[in-house]
Amino acid sequence: MIHSTININNNNGNNDNNNNNNNNEIEEINTLDSLSNALKSHITFQILKDTFNEYSKLIKYGNxxxxxxxxxxxxxxxxxxxxxxxxxxxxxxxxxxxxxxxxxxxxxxxxxxxxxxxxxxxxxxxxxxxxxxxxxxxxxxxxxxxxxxxxxxxxxxxxxxxxxxxxxxxxxxxxxxxxxxxxxxxxxxxxxxxxxxxxxxxx
Known part of the structure; x- marks a missing residue:
C-alpha cells in the first residue's frame, strides 16, 4: 500500500486568519488509482501528456x-x-x-x-x-x-x-x-x- 500526501489549495472565500492565506487540506493517497487521479488533475501532468502525444505522432526513419x-x-x-x-x-x-x-x-x-x-x-x-x-x-x-x-x-x-x-x-x-x-x-x-x-x- 502506498502512503503519501498531496497538498490541495482550498479557495472557499473564508479567511479565518485575516491574512488572505488559503487553507490547505491534506488528502491521503493510499492506492495507485488515487495517485494517478491526483496527478491527472495537475496541470503539469496534462502538459507532459500533450507533449508525449505530440511527440508520438512524429515520423522517424525506420517507421x-x-x-x-x-x-x-x-x-x-x-x-x-x-x-x-x-x-x-x-x-x-x-x-x-x-x-x-x-x-x-x-x-x-x-x-x-x-x-x-x-x-x-x-x-x-x-x-x-x-x-x-x-x-x-x-x-x-x-x-x-x-x-x-x-x-x-x-x-x-x-x-x-x-x-x-x-x-x-x-x-x-x-x-x-x-x-x-x-x-x-x-x-x-x-x-x-x-x-x-x-x-x-x-x-
Whole structure:
C-alpha cells in the first residue's frame, strides 16, 4: 500500500486568519488509482501528456507508414501483377483497403547516403526512400507513362537505386522546432504531402 500526501489549495472565500492565506487540506493517497487521479488533475501532468502525444505522432526513419490519397481516400499499394509496357515492373496503384504488407511502407534513408541509426526524426526537405513490407522499393519512371492514368509510371522493384523521394509540405500547420536562427519542420502523422496524407502505422 502506498502512503503519501498531496497538498490541495482550498479557495472557499473564508479567511479565518485575516491574512488572505488559503487553507490547505491534506488528502491521503493510499492506492495507485488515487495517485494517478491526483496527478491527472495537475496541470503539469496534462502538459507532459500533450507533449508525449505530440511527440508520438512524429515520423522517424525506420517507421512504417501508409500513404492515403487526399482526394479519393485510397491507399498507395502494389501486388504481384506487372506492367505489360514501360518498365514492366510490379504495378503500383491505389486501393480502398489497407493490406497488411503491400500498402505499408518503411521510411528508409535515401540511396547513396551513409547508413545511420533509425529513430531519427524525418524533416521536411529530407530525401527518403520507401520500401514496403515485402521488401520492394518504390520507383518512378519519368520516361514511361502509366497505361491507365497517362501520368508518370510508378512501380516496385527489389533494386535499391534511383528511388529517392523528397518530402515537400502542402499545409501550413506542420510541426516546427526552432533552433537559434533556423527553423526545422518535422514530418508528423496525418500531415499532407502534396496530394498524399501520411499516416503512422507502427514505430
Amino acid at each position: 512504417f507508414v501508409s500513404l492515403k490519397h487526399i482526394t479519393t481516400g485510397k491507399y498507395l499499394t502494389t501486388d504481384d501483377k506487372k506492367y505489360l509496357t514501360g518498365s514492366r515492373g510490379q504495378i503500383v496503384f491505389s486501393t480502398d483497403a489497407l493490406p497488411e504488407a503491400n500498402a505499408i511502407w518503411k521510411i528508409n534513408y535515401p540511396f547513396g547516403s551513409q547508413p545511420k541509426a533509425n529513430n531519427e526524426i524525418v524533416s521536411y526537405g529530407d530525401t527518403i526512400s520507401l520500401q514496403n513490407k515485402l521488401g520492394k522499393m518504390l520507383w518512378a519512371y519519368p520516361n514511361y507513362k502509366s497505361p491507365t492514368s497517362g501520368h508518370v509510371e510508378v512501380s516496385c522493384y527489389s533494386m535499391n537505386q534511383y528511388n529517392n523521394w523528397m518530402i515537400e509540405p502542402n499545409i501550413s500547420n506542420i510541426s516546427t522546432k526552432k533552433n537559434s536562427n533556423e527553423e526545422k519542420r518535422y514530418l508528423k502523422s496525418e500531415d499532407k504531402i502534396v496530394i498524399w496524407c501520411i499516416e503512422l502505422v507502427e514505430h
